[in-house]
Amino acid sequence: MLRHIRMFLWIAVAAFTVLLIVLAMNPAASRKALSLAGGGIGGPFELQRTDGTTYSDRDLAGVPHAMFFGFTHCPEVCPTTLWELTGWMKQLGGDADKLKVVFVTVDPERDTRETMAEYMTSFDPRIVALTGTMEQIETIKKAYKVYSRKVPLEDGDYTVDHTASVYLMHGDGSFSGTISFRENSDTALEKLRRLVDKG
């Protein structure tokens, strides 16, 4: 029995060593492994832009992107983040065009295409705003491991608790990292610059 355990441990050590060597020699594999460490965030989705055209993961293929999930009735997190993203895009200058910034609603019941189009006039017009059916929104939430939950308000209305981080994704669809809510602006900008550089 002990011998079996020892043998298993040796195999585990050997496998781990091989993995480290492969990762050191192959940046793409390394990125993939990191993406797995990121919990396999990302994946296929199909939603609608405010003009009614379909927008899917295929539209993001090959281009690094920043994804943010929220809702237009949001009192603080969403307007703040979209406003900050607008500022960072301005600071990135021409580099902002090498990046796609996407805002996905987690409240498709209220966030119709018209509501979102109106809301987005306050922010950088390059930010792609997406809505869809409940099912389509559930699919992308699951892919990005986004949390959101309706919370009833006393007046019969509701608000939505939701993941506040911006997801940074490489052009190959793998996960790069996040920008936290109210993250230091210089740090956030640096992350976006690095994402543009790496692609």
Ligand code: NI
């Ligand atoms: Ni919000």
